[in-house]
Amino acid sequence: MTLPKFLDLWQSTLNWSPSEQQQAQFQALLDRLCILNAGVNLTRITSPEAFWEKHLWDSLWGIQLWLDGPPQTLRAIDIGTGGGFPGIPAAIALPTWQVTLLDSTRKKIACLETLCQALSLSSAHPVCDRAETLGHRKGDRAAYDVALIRAVGPVSSCAEYALPFLKIGGTAILYRGQWTLEEERVLQRALPQLGGELAELRRATTPLTRAQRHGLYLHKVEPTPATFPRKVGLPSQHPLGL
Incomplete structure (x- = not known):
């Protein structure tokens, strides 16, 4: 299956477009993922156009600030990476970054290790563990400059997973679909407990299907108290701010 290049769409929506090498890595990512997917359910999205929009574009729009800026050597973590998104596209698009791919499922991490080796992606580091640990x-x-989390769980739980990983001055990016005022109120109540603040709320529309996306940019302004993150399961079972 041939991945569409969509160079004009990349440029018009993100003010960035991949190099030939990055295009080749994106194509190899799709090819290898389809093979690995036969043994482990890494993603349901494998058609080329849907893969481009929902996995590549959707991963990179949240880090546009770094895509169209000068190269920086940063350490990032993708929490609950699953099939490697948004972490692997981020590592391809920003080769000066070192990206930890964190997931608690050993089979998925084993697949990601194979995937990163096949792509010669030495800047991506799969790790099997829980964020709470x-x-x-x-x-x-x-220890990290950037934390990425693309999940559907309670927003304050995502913040509790992400902020302890960040240095003071670091940024957590929470990828969301829909977004409500009540969710924002819950998040605003939780953030002071975690040493964070909501710096920006960005809205985007996907280029092909015109779906809504929201990106929450949390800045780490104070050390996170040692009690966070709480023990395994507690952040999702008893979200802060409710």
Whole structure:
């Protein structure tokens, strides 16, 4: 299956377009993912146009700030990466980044290790662990410049997973579909407990299907108290701010 290039769409929507090498890596990502998907359910989206929009474009629009800026050597973590999104597209598009791909499912991480080797993507590092555990570990706690989390769980739970990983001044990007005022109120009540603040709420429309997207940009302004993240399961079972 041939991945569409959509160079004009990349440029008009993100003010960025992939190089020939990056295009080749995106194509290889689709090819390899389809093969691995036969053994482990990494994604339901494998048609070329849907893959381009829902996995490539959808991963990269949230980090547009870095795509059209000068190269930076940053450390990022993709929390709950699943099939490698948004972390692998981010590592391809921003080769100066070091990206940790975090997931608690060993089979998925084994597939991502194979995938990264096949793509010669040495800047992406799959790790099998829970955010509640790794977020307390020396070398990972307060060690990242950027945290990415594309999930459908409660927004304050996502913030609790992400903020402990960040250095002071770091940014967590929470990828959301729909967004409500009540969700924003819950998040605003939770953030002071975690040492964060909501710096920006960005809205976007996907280029092909015209679906709505929201990106929440949380800045780490104070150290996260040692009690966070709470024990495994608690952030999702008892979200902050409710």
